[in-house]
Amino acid sequence: MVAGPKGHNIVYLVGHMPPGSHERQRGFPQAHAAHLVYTDYHNRKYLELVRKFADIIVGQFFGHLHSDTFRVIYGERGRPVSWALLAPSITPKRSSEGANNPGLRIYKFDKDTGQVLDYTQYYLDLSQANSKSKGEANWSIEYTFSSYYGISEITPNTLHQLADKLTAVNHNTFFDRYYTANSVKLYSNPHQSCDANCAHNHYCAITRVDYEEFAHCLKTAASALASSSFLVPVPNLSLIVLISILVISKV
Template identity: 60%
Template sequence: MSARQNDNIEFVLWTGDGLSHAARHLPEIRQLELLQNLTDLLGKTFSSQFVFPALGHDDPFLREELGKMWSRWLPTDSMKTFEAGGYYIIERKMLKLQIVVLNTNLMKHSDYEADAQKQWLWLDKVLHKFQRNGETVYLVGHMAPGSNERQRGPSTSSHTAYFDHHNKKYLEIVRKYAGIIAGQFFGHLHSDTFRVIYGDNGRPISWAMLAPSVTPRRSNEGMNNPGLRLYKFDKDTGQVFDYTQFYLDLSTVNPKENRQVEWQVEYNFSTYYSINEISPVSLHALADKFTQDNPQGNNVFYKYYKANSVRINNNPTTGCDSTCVHQHYCAITRLDYEAFRHCMQTAPSALSASSSLATRPVVLLVTAVAVAVSVIKLVR
């Protein structure tokens, strides 16, 4: 990415999990050494850009040590809140777009309840300030709200990222400030997918992108090839115009004796889905197409399903039955947990029949280092 786009890259979003699950059993000093290696690698690779890291659930919650490690990218004011709670804002002077990086780990662990409440108060305060000043914002974090679209079986707490009351609070905040939220960016699931959030009138008002991981994953939910994403956006307003997804095809790389690694363009969003903009309405319309046919006849879902695993799962007719298709749709469009469960119990045909915006119900990264990175490309 540095070789192809370095001059056009504005900043890099590092959405957490610099360590693997196994690394949690290592001494803290060793964990910090591993994260230091990644930090140095990103700093050397993107020497002219800022990298904005979010804490992943497998990263050590050593806020002071990590704050010092990432001080090359974080200004003094950001360091204060990061060391206090693992979250921060990047205020970009003279530009309309500001960046808010959340510590989503606080929403999943009962030990952090007091810190989570402080983060909500802080988030409401900074978003209110941005709203008052006529500014826009990106929300960035490791774990997205809602449910895992690839998790098979009955819905359980393992399918979700946040406690229910924190999930509801996140959706409440987004609804309140949807007018200034220009985009939401997450990692964690290792999959390529998106989310649509709806307002109290049932209309789509905000979107979130979940980018796949740089490292592969093998689990009960499936596997993925490594992926890396380049967004094209207006650096002043934050409007996202498009993105290009790059990937590494492990099936062609692993057998090679020389281990030559060649990343390829997997797809360009607007061309791939025949959509001329990234907006809540356009993403709602894209997800709605998943309910219109069965997997065998649904070319739109076929494309999405290939992208979801970064081209490891190429055939939904063998890897994804109608229940699987339905779960993807429900996870994308029903971020509230109760609404997701109700959606899963509702026949797809019924959802398709009531898919107009006016009648939409009120709802709303593993054997190695699990790093999800999004590169933001300046276009204006």
Template identity: 45%
Template structure:
């Protein structure tokens, strides 16, 4: 990425899980984080890196041997004093890009995954803090990126997996997304290893906001969750923060077993891949609606990209298709399961296409999104 785009890269979003779950030694886990930190610092010495904690990272949850303070010290080169203060408290922070009034909000989504009812209704006061930041951003007419390791909702490739956000946190979080959707111009997550997206609707089922989930940089090969390595480059309007496009890069491990740097290639470009005119919640909703068709070229493209073109052992049948559609459109876990149960009949017949144009628009795991400057007159 450094060779291809050099100094045009504005900043890096590092969405966590840099340590293998198999690494149990506390010192080795810190060294792993330090190694990735050093690599990013070396290759992107003039850019800011915005890291978030993955659920397998040291210090991700309270009570672990490694605390937030130790990791915050590793990342002091990127995080100013006020960001370090909130990171030390709960693993979250915000940084304002003053030149273009774009605010980066990095969340510790691991705190929302607990099912321990004895936990506070707002772990480390993160939700209250988020609400205050969004109120301030709204008053200051800022646009906002939300970055986290996990997004709320179900895993489209493992629907029986426990919810990534516990219900009591998911409801509050999504309520805030709906309230401030007009200033939230991007939500970026990793965690699932897969290439997918999510849509947030209002209570009248009108699309309000979207979330992009980038696949993991490190490959995985196990039943149901396999993927080639992927790396994503976003293009955005530096004046407004609006995402204009992204290019997904990958290595095809079937033809490049060693993963040589020269083997990285473009997998797809979002706007061209789906015929998008713009990247909005409405355009992504229109493409998700085509997933309900019994024969959908858009879904075929989506499914191929979902595992970064590492072909699954079996085709995606109607039940599989339902899982993907419901995961994309229902972020409430109980509503996701209701969607799966009720969508069977709808997906067994061809529905009418949406009106208008066809707009569609680890195990070392690091899902890195790179934002590329694109100025507009």
């Protein structure tokens, strides 16, 4: 990347494990090792790298968490400078913090500029597939990013604005849409499975990729949020697919 600006190159960062904290894990990262995907040192070094080369990094893509979410990275003055999209896995996840349907994503980008324009998210309804005698898997379009969130382009600023729309203590249309997508349409009623404390946990994970900032974000709003916490019921996921695919489509 050091030679990038001189050669007018663009860079995609693609990895398995994302920086930052798990949006589904409740509480402060110091008390929950599951929050910490990277060590604190390596998480900070990664963020420094992204901020330094934000001008040529046109996209970051990760998985690992099996959930559908995103991250916004800010510069030292608080300006959004980069973003990361976390795609769900074809392998469904079963855990106490929540499960998900299998998902597959197709990105659309400008082949001349490298700018990511949009993506289409596909999903497999496991309950429906398992209810059929032959166990047939029918993949369907879950949503297209631009129309689902009403966003015309994927940039640090537009994702920052989307994150801000998720901050209401009471549920709102944008958070309901986001939370339904987060589980790949497994949980269709966010009001029953994610309270205000849960919603704020998602917001902090999205906008505070640094561990210390994430903890501060949770503490700052703790008094204004519901203190109750509960586990989301985990459905029976008997149909398991063992492949994870990232597909990119040129336009």
